[in-house]
Amino acid sequence: MSETSSNAIPAYLPLRNDLIGEEPYGAPQLDVPVCLNVNENPYAPEPAVVETIAQRVKEIAPTLNRYPDREHIALRQAFCDYLERESGVKLEVDQLWGANGSNEIMLQLFQAFGGPGRIALSCNPTYSMYPEYARDTFTTWKLAHRNEDFSLNVDATIKAIENIKPAMIVLASPNNPTGTPLKMDDLKRVLNAAKAAEVEGAAEGVHPVVVVDEAYIEFRDPGTPTALELIGEYENLAVSRTMSKAFAFAGARVGYLAANKGIIDCVRIVRMPYHLSAVTQAAALAAFEHTDEQLSRVAHLRDTRNQTAAWLKEQTYKGQPLEVAETQSNFILFGGHFDNRDRIFDELLQRGVLIRTVGPDGWMRVCMGTDGEMARFREALVEVLRIVEQD
Template sequence: MIVAVPDSQPRLPLRPELAGLEPYGAPQLDVPVRLNVNENPYPPSASVVADIASAVEAAAHGLNRYPDRDFAELRADLADYLHRESAVRLDPAQLWAANGSNEVMLHLLQAFGGPGRTALSFAPTYSMYPEYARDTSTEWVTGRRETDFSLDVDHATAMIAQVRPSVVLLASPNNPTGTALPLEVVTGVLAAAAQVPGGCVVVVDEAYAEFRRVGTPSALTLLADHPHLAVSRTMSKAFGMAGARLGYLAAGTPLVDALRVVRLPYHLSAVTQAVARAALGHATELMAQVEGLRRERDALVTWLQGRGLQVADSDANFVLFGVFDDRHSIWQGLLDRGVLIRETGPHGWLRVSVGTPEETAAFKAALVEVAGL
């Protein structure tokens, strides 16, 4: 009898542009101090956990039914939160949410990108942006940031006129640099995008907005006058809800309605909606943690600078620092001492998330030992 042996490397009709690629992801290692993915280091309090558990229990009684596919109550709660946080009153119809801001961004590229269209950003910036473009068959083009990681509005305007993108992605605060964009830069980009034939959506990614320094405004304040603007946020960082996977976006109603066309049916589970609404009910408590993390960040910047290192201005919950001739050896040396940070950004730079005081102390001690500071 002849037995067919399965081919260990079957021929699959993989898209050519995906051949040989590795999936995105920072290292997930079990070490004592994990400061590599910009998580909030503080777990939810007992009161937050209790309210989440109660909300999930209530939702569980109806899990035989599909959830509200347009999550009207969650959108209303998000609108209320943004009013308190940024003093901008939005109609719930102007809010959109998905499984993390990653899915929000994918919805944007599905709706406004695609074959024959271009997405533009300015490097260095978030490393997932080109993957959203790739996955939607959108051409990806990058301009440059300045040596201090700011964005020159004249350069941005020239790139928009040259490339004629359908989507411009601006992270503010920027990842991995932590740099926030002044509103005059954003309005300059919006003005240039308004001249693109066929239209251009400008997305300001404010995943770390709650950590911005006092006096740094949100692009939410520009929404009323710019229907081609979208501002994305997340509950992963400031709210300490990375495991809940809830990202959201604010924009004009026509832009939001376009995202409703491309989303999968019932893409936000009843459990996700319940968890997010319960956490939003504790926004005041959770934002008090944010203030402490801001202080830790600023103290860490001062400490790194005092050791003779270059440090990028940060309005986020992480710090980009360098410059090292062999950054990988520094990264590995820290890891060998139980401290995991991120090897990312421009050549020679490293990024460390702001942790608890104890985690920051462990990072400092390890860095002094490894780098000889």
């Protein structure tokens, strides 16, 4: 078993030339007992939440002959309320925008600000979907490199902004697959550089948009600031968030964007009409009625992450301790010197444990599961490392 399965496209179809040979994106969806590969919250919604979702969807079902609220105003208000409570940042409805997962938010940003003749810049290693948004919108994709510890190389990033003149700078915080947080001072330096930079293919006086992807931000240590705090100060800052991770709502597909109204209005130009179904809006509003329950396992998952990171550091492979990247997320990049990570992946899978081979060579990523799942992961990993290091 490998991470991808092949996709045979019939030769008679006029698939775009640049897509020939491409594979659909996605981690394997396998029916195994311990799934620790896509950074979900492993805890299912409580019965009271399920009940409210069912009730709210039932309430809107008789209106399903009509299109939903295209502007999803009630949901945008719920995003505002949530962000004020979660981060202490007060935003207005016209500074929020929702979509089908933050994947769709990002695609809309690329549709609005990328495109032919435009460049998007990010910092490697990072989320492997970003180049796909660029490809799908004919945006040129460029990378600056992170430091060896995966923190942002701010000087290299600023130099790239000045030289490349990107329309968009995309930074994940915490970063995926490394878990690395983005320091506020580093972000401010990038934002200031963007404020002064030009954009290739755009008129004079146009500056890049800085997109901070905060998909995992609720897992940061309490008290750590978020990029949301800088929206008032920087008009070219866009912060992407999601209900998929800490909020335990991945199946509903709800992501959102916080930014100044100008950015939201650009995104509104490219969105599909009625892109957020009435069922999605009702389910998301129902979940926000139970914010406490939905977030109730976040602190525990943070503890699990810290304990797992400490445990991983005590493990060895071929006589050397495993490396563990600093993480503020619900996953951990570990290993550093695995010389056969595909074999480790396969052996873990044979033991019913699915993780991911992503990131630089030699590293693997595991996301935090329930206590029982993490115990099985530990047991399987110890066994597998002993077997594979004999090869």
